[in-house]
Amino acid sequence: xxxKSVTVLVAGSWGTALxxxxxxxxxxxxLWTRSDAQARExxxxxxxxxxxxxxxLPEGISAATDMPxxxxxxxxxxxxxxxxxxxxxxxxxGPHIRRDALIVHATKGFESExxxxxxxxxxxxxxxxxxxxxxxxxPSHAEEVIVRHPTTVVVASASIACxxxxxDLFMNDEYFRVYTNxxxxxxxxxxxxxxxxxxGAGVSDGVGYGDNAKAALITRGLAEIARLGASMGANALTxxxxxxxxxxxxxxxxxxxxxxxxGSLLGQGLSLEEVLKQIGMxxxxxxxxxxxxxxxxxxxxxxxxxxxxxxxxxxxxxTTDAIGALMGRVRTHEIERxxxxxDSGQP
Numbered sequence: 001x002x003x004k005s006v007t008v009l010v011a012g013s014w015g016t017a018l019x020x021x022x023x024x025x026x027x028x029x030x031l032w033t034r035s036d037a038q039a040r041e042x043x044x045x046x047x048x049x050x051x052x053x054x055x056x057l058p059e060g061i062s063a064a065t066d067m068p069x070x071x072x073x074x075x076x077x078x079x080x081x082x083x084x085x086x087x088x089x090x091x092x093x094g095p096h097i098r099r100d101a102l103i104v105h106a107t108k109g110f111e112s113e114x115x116x117x118x119x120x121x122x123x124x125x126x127x128x129x130x131x132x133x134x135x136x137x138x139p140s141h142a143e144e145v146i147v148r149h150p151t152t153v154v155v156a157s158a159s160i161a162c163x164x165x166x167x168d169l170f171m172n173d174e175y176f177r178v179y180t181n182x183x184x185x186x187x188x189x190x191x192x193x194x195x196x197x198x199x200g201a202g203v204s205d206g207v208g209y210g211d212n213a214k215a216a217l218i219t220r221g222l223a224e225i226a227r228l229g230a231s232m233g234a235n236a237l238t239x240x241x242x243x244x245x246x247x248x249x250x251x252x253x254x255x256x257x258x259x260x261x262x263g264s265l266l267g268q269g270l271s272l273e274e275v276l277k278q279i280g281m282x283x284x285x286x287x288x289x290x291x292x293x294x295x296x297x298x299x300x301x302x303x304x305x306x307x308x309x310x311x312x313x314x315x316x317x318x319t320t321d322a323i324g325a326l327m328g329r330v331r332t333h334e335i336e337r338x339x340x341x342x343d344s345g346q347p
Contacts, residue, residue: 001168003027007074009089011038011063013051013281014106015080017142021176022078022169023060024148031063032070039063051281055146068096076102076169078136079122082282083109083192086118090125103128104155104166106136108191109284110291115298117188131158134166135184137191138242139250141257145176152177154242156187179242186238189229194248195285196292196306197221198259199266201252203312203319206267213323217305218252224303228292231299259285266312267319289313304329 003026008019011033019029033039041047042063046056064070071077077097081089086107097103103126107118114121123130138153145151155170155178157163163180171178181187197218204213225248226239238244251257262283265275276283293310296303308325311317 004075005073006076007071008078010081013142016048017145019061023058029061030070039065052146071096079105083107086121090122094126102165104134109288132162134162135187137187139246143256148175150175154179154181156181156184183235183238186234187243190244192288193225194251195259196289198251198257199263199285200305202260202263203267206264221305228301231301258283
């Protein structure tokens with residue numbers, strides 16, 4: 001496809017990795033950051049060492065700290081801030097974005113107070129129809145994308161034209177394959193909620209349990225993600241796809257995963273404050289656990305793993321006591337009721 005002018009907000013690990021994919025595809029990429037030092041390093045040394053160590057960035061990427069100039073003429077804008085910063089970044093960017101620009105986000109989480117999904121936050125702040133916003137998700141560690149390991153993701157939008165435009169923008173026949181999906185709700189929920197289960201898988205490993213425990217936790221974690229998804233109108237098949245089980249496996253089993261590492265440190269006895277200090281970057285699963293607990297109550301959905309992790313993170317419960325509580329729950333059937341009509345994809 002023809003080269004396009006693309007702006008990526010912001011220059012964290014995932015934003016930088018996506019910028020590299022876009023540059024490899026021949027697009028002209030501006031990577032926005034608040035940090036003058038980070039912008040200089042990207043422009044002069046072709047590195048973003050804070051997030052991606054010594055990986056060399058393509059020449060097609062330039063960094064900028066001035067928001068209006070970074071967005072000037074951009075035909076596509078990719079939002080990748082932490083979920084807690086999405087509204088502020090979108091609010092600042094909105095006045096400088098072309099009305100015909102393609103809008104994509106790759107952030108996995110909820111707005112903490114409103115419990116809104118990121119596409120809804122963007123729609124509000126950019127004054128755009130939510131159906132035109134595209135979500136990019138799937139099993140995709142930045143550390144692997146930046147060295148061009150084969151990766152497959154999904155782009156979701158209610159508009160097939162917007163989804164296919166994003167697919168064309170990111171598709172790279174050598175290492176970055178992109179599928180489309182119309183289920184924005186399911187893709188966003190799966191991407192956010194899997195971080196909770198990855199925390200739990202890390203706890204299991206940190207305590208010293210083996211593969212049996214982690215496999216069970218991942219499987220039952222997917223069940224509670226799907227239960228909440230069903231209640232919120234998601235398509236069942238999304239949770240069996242890249243954004244669902246694919247991203248869950250990748251995040252819950254990899255040492256690249258901040259959420260897995262945070263859980264592992266918790267399982268080893270560190271406090272949440274000590275864990276976050278040691279990780280040194282945003283661990284989305286922590287905030288998402290708070291949001292998911294509220295959503296579970298709102299939609300009257302049972303989410304035992306989420307509830308126990310919430311007690312560990314915020315109520316001082318020990319990880320061993322939390323695991324004991326999960327193991328000691330009232331016995332039941334694995335499949336209590338048909339969670340979904342798989343023909344329609346609806347609950």
